[in-house]
Amino acid sequence: MTYKKVEITKEGYEKILSKNPLIYNKEIKKIPKEITPGELVKVYFKNTFCGVGYINPKSKITIRILSFEDVQVNEDFIKEKIEKAFDKRKELLKITNAIRLIHAEADGLPGLIVDYYDGYLSLQINTYGMERLRENILKSLIDIIKPKGIIEKSDEKAREKEGLQTEKKVLFGEVLEKILIFEYDVKFLVSLQESQKTGFYLDQRANRKLTSEYVKEGFKVLDLFCNAGGFGIHGGKKGAEFIKFVDISSFALSQVEENARLNNLKNYEIVKDDVFDFLKKEKDKYDLIILDPPPFAKSKNEKHDALRGFKYLILNSLKLLNQNGYLAIFSCSQNITLEDLINTTYDSLKDTKNMAEFALFFTQDKDHPYILNIPTSFYLKGLMIRKV
Numbered sequence: 526m527t528y529k530k531v532e533i534t535k536e537g538y539e540k541i542l543s544k545n546p547l548i549y550n551k552e553i554k555k556i557p558k559e560i561t562p563g564e565l566v567k568v569y570f571k572n573t574f575c576g577v578g579y580i581n582p583k584s585k586i587t588i589r590i591l592s593f594e595d596v597q598v599n600e601d602f603i604k605e606k607i608e609k610a611f612d613k614r615k616e617l618l619k620i621t622n623a624i625r626l627i628h629a630e631a632d633g634l635p636g637l638i639v640d641y642y643d644g645y646l647s648l649q650i651n652t653y654g655m656e657r658l659r660e661n662i663l664k665s666l667i668d669i670i671k672p673k674g675i676i677e678k679s680d681e682k683a684r685e686k687e688g689l690q691t692e693k694k695v696l697f698g699e700v701l702e703k704i705l706i707f708e709y710d711v712k713f714l715v716s717l718q719e720s721q722k723t724g725f726y727l728d729q730r731a732n733r734k735l736t737s738e739y740v741k742e743g744f745k746v747l748d749l750f751c752n753a754g755g756f757g758i759h760g761g762k763k764g765a766e767f768i769k770f771v772d773i774s775s776f777a778l779s780q781v782e783e784n785a786r787l788n789n790l791k792n793y794e795i796v797k798d799d800v801f802d803f804l805k806k807e808k809d810k811y812d813l814i815i816l817d818p819p820p821f822a823k824s825k826n827e828k829h830d831a832l833r834g835f836k837y838l839i840l841n842s843l844k845l846l847n848q849n850g851y852l853a854i855f856s857c858s859q860n861i862t863l864e865d866l867i868n869t870t871y872d873s874l875k876d877t878k879n880m881a882e883f884a885l886f887f888t889q890d891k892d893h894p895y896i897l898n899i900p901t902s903f904y905l906k907g908l909m910i911r912k913v
Contacts, residue, residue: 526565529559529560529567530569532568532570532571533568533575533588534551534552534570537549537553538573541568541590541593543898544899545898546591546633546635547589547899548586548589548590552587553588556580560580562581562688563581563652563654564580565591565657568588574595575593576592577596579655583686589636600664603634603658603665604669606627607626607666607669609632609633610628620708621706622707623708624727625727625892628893629651629902630901630902631895631902634655640725641670641672642717645672645674645676645704648666648676648677648696649678649680650662653689672697674695674697675695675696676696676700677692677695677696679691679693708730708733709759711788712784712787713753713784714784716780720753720780728892729755730890731890732907736759736909737760738763739851739884739909740764740765741812742766744764744812745765745766745767745768745811746768748760748815749800749803749804749815749817749818750772750817750818750819752777753780754780756817757769757793760813767793768793768794769796770795770796771798773799773800782795801837801838804838804841804842810847812849812851814851815855816839816842816852816854817907820858831858831861835854835865839852839869843873843912848912848913849913850912851910851911853908853909854910855905855906856907857904858904862906863908866908880913881910881912881913882913883910884908884910885909886908887907887908887909888903889904
């Protein structure tokens with residue numbers, strides 16, 4: 526197959542030299558007029574070949590490189606990428622039956638996310654280029670993974686930006702209403718039909734375990750933005766005396782109730798409330814507080830307000846934290862840096878006249894790889910402090 530030629534600027538070429546596969550519209554010198562969204566192209570800087578990728582002139586990230594080698598992107602190419610990604614993650618299946626199988630450009634398949642839940646696959650095809658490769662992707666997944674079923678959970682907003690419509694449905698086999706998964710010694714029920722995103726926040730797996738290691742007998746735990754209750758339930762399994770779960774979503778809290786029963790938790794409370802409002806009213810004190818909010822800063826323009834939100838959350842959580850208690854703070858916004866979190870925590874300590882000792886840094890689990898050449902692949906960061 527013959528691919529059309531697209532020329533990039535010097536800035537784009539410098540990105541290619543650093544093996545960053547995401548080329549923005551301002552880094553493109555010339556696009557042929559007859560190019561269609563999602564079309565496979567060859568990328569050049571002057572007369573130097575740079576890579577093969579797909580293009581969408583309507584998207585801010587206009588070209589996504591699939592290979593820095595001169596290859597044909599076909600079923601064999603897709604199959605090789607998926608096999609490599611699966612092989613890299615097999616070790617995790619000793620401690621869990623739920624993993625991220627494909628993590629977009631971090632696995633060389635930008636625009637594609639696939640999660641594995643006990644033999645079922647949850648799929649996101651979020652770009653025009655991946656949409657045009659859909660048939661090859663599905664066939665490769667079926668051949669390699671041999672899943673019981675595949676459900677599509679593509680991101681509506683991402684696809685809308687690409688000029689695509691979204692249909693959430695079962696694409697292959699059947700998908701149970703609820704799937705039982707485990708991580709370490711903790712069990713969860715996942716509803717792929719109803720849940721947000723691809724089903725469950727698998728990127729926090731290791732962090733749920735790490736925070737629970739600090740739980741001592743008699744601890745009271747506050748799990749804010751608790752979603753399905755992962756952090757609090759891990760704490761309960763480690764012997765916490767009491768756990769309070771807070772979230773605004775009725776569906777999330779119904780999952781908490783199921784998961785708490787599944788793990789034989791006895792002493793807990795579930796609160797349906799906006800966390801910001803909850804913190805204004807709460808009087809109880811805790812030994813471990815988890816702050817894991819949704820992404821506050823989806824763009825650089827939202828960063829200032831996001832950090833104000835974080836300061837409010839951290840400052841008010843410190844007021845509820847017992848002396849020698851632990852506060853775990855997370856951000857899943859790539860526009861919020863670890864330094865931003867540290868500085869905001871410092872400002873909150875100063876305003877509340879508290880001191881804290883650093884305990885731990887957090888990042889995304891290993892099935893959500895951070896590729897150093899792709900700065901945007903590092904999105905989840907956090908720290909834990911002890912109030913002293």
